Amino acid sequence: xxxxxxxxxxxxxxxAAERARRTAHVEDLRGDGAEPYPYRxxxxxxxxxxxxxxxDVDSGTETDDEVTVAGRILLWRxxxxxxxxxxxxxxxxxxxxxxxxxxxxxxxxAAKRLDLGDLIGVHGTVxxxxxxxxxxxxxxxDLLAKALRPxxxxxKGLTDTDTRFRQRYTDLIxxxxxxxxxxxxxxxxxxxxxxxxxxxxxxxxxxxxxxxxGGALARPFVTHHNTLDMDLHLRIAIELHLKRLIVxxxxxxxxxxxxFRNEGTSPRHNPEFSILELYQAYxxxxxxxxxxxxxxxxxxxxxxxxxxxxxxxxxVDLADEWPRRRMIDLVAEATGVEVHPSQPLDVLRExxxxxxxxxxxxxxxxxxxxxxxxxxxxxxxxxxxxxTGHPLDISPLARADRDDPAxxxxxxxxxxxxxxxxxxxxxxxxxxxxTRFEAEQRxxxxxxxxxxxxxxxxxxxxxxxxxxxxxxxxxxxxLAMLLAGVDTIKEVILFPTLRPEQ
RNA sequence: GCGCCUCUAGCUCAAUGGCAGAGCAGUGGACUCUUAAUCCAUUGGUUCUGGGUUCGAAUCCCAGGGGGCGCACCA
Numbered sequence: 001x002x003x004x005x006x007x008x009x010x011x012x013x014x015x016a017a018e019r020a021r022r023t024a025h026v027e028d029l030r031g032d033g034a035e036p037y038p039y040r041x042x043x044x045x046x047x048x049x050x051x052x053x054x055x056d057v058d059s060g061t062e063t064d065d066e067v068t069v070a071g072r073i074l075l076w077r078x079x080x081x082x083x084x085x086x087x088x089x090x091x092x093x094x095x096x097x098x099x100x101x102x103x104x105x106x107x108x109x110a111a112k113r114l115d116l117g118d119l120i121g122v123h124g125t126v127x128x129x130x131x132x133x134x135x136x137x138x139x140x141x142d143l144l145a146k147a148l149r150p151x152x153x154x155x156k157g158l159t160d161t162d163t164r165f166r167q168r169y170t171d172l173i174x175x176x177x178x179x180x181x182x183x184x185x186x187x188x189x190x191x192x193x194x195x196x197x198x199x200x201x202x203x204x205x206x207x208x209x210x211x212x213x214g215g216a217l218a219r220p221f222v223t224h225h226n227t228l229d230m231d232l233h234l235r236i237a238i239e240l241h242l243k244r245l246i247v248x249x250x251x252x253x254x255x256x257x258x259x260f261r262n263e264g265t266s267p268r269h270n271p272e273f274s275i276l277e278l279y280q281a282y283x284x285x286x287x288x289x290x291x292x293x294x295x296x297x298x299x300x301x302x303x304x305x306x307x308x309x310x311x312x313x314x315x316v317d318l319a320d321e322w323p324r325r326r327m328i329d330l331v332a333e334a335t336g337v338e339v340h341p342s343q344p345l346d347v348l349r350e351x352x353x354x355x356x357x358x359x360x361x362x363x364x365x366x367x368x369x370x371x372x373x374x375x376x377x378x379x380x381x382x383x384x385x386x387x388t389g390h391p392l393d394i395s396p397l398a399r400a401d402r403d404d405p406a407x408x409x410x411x412x413x414x415x416x417x418x419x420x421x422x423x424x425x426x427x428x429x430x431x432x433x434x435t436r437f438e439a440e441q442r443x444x445x446x447x448x449x450x451x452x453x454x455x456x457x458x459x460x461x462x463x464x465x466x467x468x469x470x471x472x473x474x475x476x477x478x479l480a481m482l483l484a485g486v487d488t489i490k491e492v493i494l495f496p497t498l499r500p501e502q
Numbered sequence: 503g504c505g506c507c508u509c510u511a512g513c514u515c516a517a518u519g520g521c522a523g524a525g526c527a528g529u530g531g532a533c534u535c536u537u538a539a540u541c542c543a544u545u546g547g548u549u550c551u552g553g554g555u556u557c558g559a560a561u562c563c564c565a566g567g568g569g570g571c572g573c574a575c576c577a
Contacts, residue, residue, distance in 0.1 A: 014528090018528060021529085078536090079533055079534060080534060081534045082535070084539080095536085097536095100534070115528090131536070133537065151513080152512075152527090153538090155526080160509085217576085218575090219576090259577095263576050264576080267571080268577075269576060273577075418577085419576095421577095477577090488570095
């Protein structure tokens with residue numbers, strides 16, 4: 001689109017002409033000694049404040065109560081010498097009653113030059129129209145910022161998802177649903193912080209730039225530090241740094257932050273996403289399940305005002321019991337065949353093939369069980385369910401189950417067929433951890449780019465002694481999707497990753 | 503990365519091989535209680551881009567670009 005500043009004067013309509021018209025308005029104001037972009041404006045009430053305080057005033061009442069409000073012009077109904085304007089701020093909308101007789105001839109003429117999209121500050125008295133609409137009987141209007149571009153249609157809004165995500169500012173102006181979604185996301189994260197503060201956790205910030213990105217199975221982004229002249233990876237998890245802090249004696253730590261995984265996008269994946277990771281000394285995976293449930297139920301209550309949510313058309317109360325089911329049991333139920341990582345590879349390969357899993361030659365028995373789980377049982381999990389007892393060989397940082405050395409003391413929380421959280425009893429035996437790292441390194445060398453490397457500094461930390469520890473990671477974006485009731489991750493990320501325009 | 507779908511005015515959408523249109527927004531006019539105000543008039547187009555087929559292409563074909571969905575990868 002050609003939307004550069006026009007030097008000549010477009011006539012007629014269209015975007016260029018519209019911008020020229022509005023720019024001319026700005027010039028005219030400056031010519032008259034007015035400031036179209038003043039530095040500040042002090043309002044006495046938000047639009048919802050006015051509603052709360054005067055919402056029950058009878059129809060046709062004019063009060064003497066003065067208010068100063070601000071907002072963006074969203075609708076304009078001009079009946080000649082009386083104009084009704086709907087303005088909106090971040091949480092509400094309110095009508096302005098602009099009467100020529102009240103505001104005066106000169107100001108009325110100036111008001112008529114305002115456009116949809118302009119930001120204005122208004123002084124007046126609170127009234128209710130004969131039709132019962134709460135309004136501000138306006139006696140003064142200040143232009144706070146001129147909008148040079150026209151807004152999308154107020155009622156149809158934006159439908160093109162590309163435009164909505166690229167121009168999120170426009171989406172947020174016209175789409176109350178979008179504003180609500182991000183408000184829920186904010187409340188959810190704020191709730192996490194309150195809950196964790198109540199449990200005596202401390203919030204920390206650890207490096208995003210890693211020499212070797214570890215703590216998860218994923219391919220990292222590579223970047224470069226110029227003066228150190230070295231390649232660095234963006235972190236794929238926060239885990240290993242937080243556990244160093246457990247070694248350091250911080251006992252209860254968490255970080256809410258961004259991690260980066262060099263993978264494709266989907267309705268459930270964005271290359272950068274947000275995660276809450278927390279670690280608690282002297283706890284194990286069962287305690288982590290309790291905390292997960294508490295964090296999420298509390299967040300739902302505080303962000304939505306209820307624990308009742310809709311999961312693909314089905315009403316679910318998050319406050320109900322969350323079942324804890326072993327992965328191998330769920331697979332057995334779904335396939336009718338008992339499975340265990342100790343079984344011969346051939347048996348599991350055959351079962352995987354029968355359920356449509358594309359078997360990689362390098363897949364271990366544990367990996368096959370996980371894939372069979374994903375192919376058969378995962379999609380039927382709607383209500384919150386802890387899937388536990390993952391095969392140990394796909395859980396290189398988790399402790400072995402105290403009753404079954406082939407399984408990990410690990411859980412993943414699934415809701416609506418999506419993984420929301422992951423936690424375990426943390427492996428704190430440095431010798432065992434080295435063996436696991438070495439196995440990862442071998443798989444990596446064999447061509448599995450998602451596998452990890454040996455992190456010597458982390459091993460050194462463990463050698464100083466890490467207390468028994470429970471760890472948890474919660475996918476912020478996916479949980480926000482669940483609470484906001486949206487079905488793509490781009491709806492809960494303000495600026496999702498997109499290819500550049502043009 | 504592969505497959506399918508999609509892209510028309512600032513926004514929302516029509517036009518299915520035969521004159522590129524409507525509603526909203528904009529512009530001009532009327533109106534002092536509107537509620538997506540209403541009424542009259544009216545401006546506005548690189549039909550994503552580049553090729554091709556055809557007397558004629560928004561429409562059919564090819565290539566490219568953006569987006570969506572599915573698969574793969576993954577949380």
